[in-house]
Amino acid sequence: MSKPVVATASLAGCFGCHMSILDIDDRILQLVELVEFNKSPIDDIKTFTKMCDVGIIEGGCCNSENVENLLAFRKNCKILISLGECAIMGGLPALRNGIPVEECINEAYCDGPTVSLNKERILPNDDELPMILDKVYPLHEIVKIDYYLPGCPPRADLIWNALVALLTGSKMDLPYEVVKFD
Amino acid sequence: MGLFNNLFGKKLPVETPLDKVQDTVSSAKEVIKTDIQKEVNMSNKVKFIIDGKECTAEKGMMLVDAAAENGVYIPVLCHMKGMIPAGSCRVCTCKINGRNMAGCTTPVDEGMKIENDTPELTELRKTIVEVLFVEGNHFCPACEKSGNCELQALGYKYQMMVPRFPYSFPPKAVEAGAGKIYLDRNRCIMCKKCIRTVHVDGKNVFAFRGRGAHLEINIDKTLAAKLTDKQAQEAMDVCPVGSILRKEKGFDEPIGTRKYDKHQIGSEIEKVS
Numbered sequence: 203m204s205k206p207v208v209a210t211a212s213l214a215g216c217f218g219c220h221m222s223i224l225d226i227d228d229r230i231l232q233l234v235e236l237v238e239f240n241k242s243p244i245d246d247i248k249t250f251t252k253m254c255d256v257g258i259i260e261g262g263c264c265n266s267e268n269v270e271n272l273l274a275f276r277k278n279c280k281i282l283i284s285l286g287e288c289a290i291m292g293g294l295p296a297l298r299n300g301i302p303v304e305e306c307i308n309e310a311y312c313d314g315p316t317v318s319l320n321k322e323r324i325l326p327n328d329d330e331l332p333m334i335l336d337k338v339y340p341l342h343e344i345v346k347i348d349y350y351l352p353g354c355p356p357r358a359d360l361i362w363n364a365l366v367a368l369l370t371g372s373k374m375d376l377p378y379e380v381v382k383f384d
Numbered sequence: 385m386g387l388f389n390n391l392f393g394k395k396l397p398v399e400t401p402l403d404k405v406q407d408t409v410s411s412a413k414e415v416i417k418t419d420i421q422k423e424v425n426m427s428n429k430v431k432f433i434i435d436g437k438e439c440t441a442e443k444g445m446m447l448v449d450a451a452a453e454n455g456v457y458i459p460v461l462c463h464m465k466g467m468i469p470a471g472s473c474r475v476c477t478c479k480i481n482g483r484n485m486a487g488c489t490t491p492v493d494e495g496m497k498i499e500n501d502t503p504e505l506t507e508l509r510k511t512i513v514e515v516l517f518v519e520g521n522h523f524c525p526a527c528e529k530s531g532n533c534e535l536q537a538l539g540y541k542y543q544m545m546v547p548r549f550p551y552s553f554p555p556k557a558v559e560a561g562a563g564k565i566y567l568d569r570n571r572c573i574m575c576k577k578c579i580r581t582v583h584v585d586g587k588n589v590f591a592f593r594g595r596g597a598h599l600e601i602n603i604d605k606t607l608a609a610k611l612t613d614k615q616a617q618e619a620m621d622v623c624p625v626g627s628i629l630r631k632e633k634g635f636d637e638p639i640g641t642r643k644y645d646k647h648q649i650g651s652e653i654e655k656v657s
Binding site for chain 2: 284287290291292293294296297299300337340342343347349350351352354376378379381382383384
């Protein structure tokens with residue numbers, strides 16, 4: 203039997219959850235033995251080359267590119283995992299959810315205390331740039347998510363236990379110390 | 385005059401001035417009051433059963449407090465011992481004699497049969513916790529109360545991986561101009577604990593404003609400015625979430641040493657038994 207294939211991505215996140223994946227320390231050697239990585243910042247494969255068994259996504263959706271990426275993951279992964287608070291509830295990027303997008307953009311590019319050179323009030327408007335969404339969405343409000351691993355970042359043991367449970371088909375070990383929201 | 389003589393068994397001179405009579409009346413009332421209190425305290429122990437465990441407590445004690453005395457933890461967010469119950473969060477819902485009732489507003493009575501730790505009630509309580517999470521803006525990673533927050537601790541207890549309801553992200557205002565504390569309405573769960581406990585000059589510092597969906601907690605800035613450091617700390621501690629916070633204080637406990645980092649909420653009560 204071939205190895206299970208894992209893909210990962212960071213959408214509107216800070217890569218902290220990916221750092222936490224690396225935080226499984228020497229168990230990463232076991233992980234490399236156990237699974238094969240496809241599209242992931244870990245091996246720098248940019249597009250899906252095959253159907254994956256597990257997709258792990260950190261970060262919520264704040265722009266159109268995030269949504270496209272997420273839809274591609276749903277299409278190419280049998281199991282999708284929301285990793286971390288941003289994926290689960292929007293996280294810190296979602297602090298802007300109570301503020302209109304126009305106000306956010308003006309603050310960032312025109313009126314902010316560190317903006318001094320944009321006298322003509324030019325806003326970024328290139329076709330290459332993804333469109334910003336009205337608010338930051340949790341992943342499960344856009345596609346179906348199978349499992350959730352909370353934490354900011356999720357504890358390395360939580361990620362490891364979840365992967366082991368998925369790969370071996372056993373029940374997940376959830377000690378009190380590993381399920382945390384911060 | 386004869387009436388007073390008979391009532392309180394005190395001989396009053398016939399010509400007693402009126403204010404003297406009133407003094408006697410109020411002291412007699414005091415005696416009666418303490419007698420009643422003593423009677424309540426001395427006798428009236430009742431027996432009741434929580435999940436098959438026989439418990440004893442004073443009659444009239446609220447169920448969550450009585451259970452805690454017997455080493456049974458009933459989760460609660462809007463109540464603490466000695467506080468007039470409000471029954472606002474319903475996390476303490478128990479099945480009492482077959483009916484769902486709030487444990488913080490129900491006085492214990494002889495022979496009560498209480499279900500507490502059942503899958504049905506656990507699911508109900510978890511649902512309430514999830515509702516509270518989506519109704520406000522609970523950004524745990526950015527909250528100073530994280531690790532010491534009772535709502536978060538209940539999320540841990542029930543292993544809430546994700547709320548089943550859609551997040552509402554309601555717009556809420558922060559009140560930062562209130563002396564030593566600030567009020568963050570994003571995290572408020574409307575438990576009314578601060579309204580019931582924080583007083584300055586005999587007046588409430590906090591109060592509700594609005595009705596229904598517009599209900600929000602409000603602060604009297606003039607009174608709040610008079611809070612001492614100790615009172616500010618007490619106000620922060622009484623808040624089950626991170627709505628009331630002390631200024632220039634925060635994140636001063638490292639992760640791993642905070643109240644609910646290693647110990648589940650309620651474990652200190654369950655350990656006693």
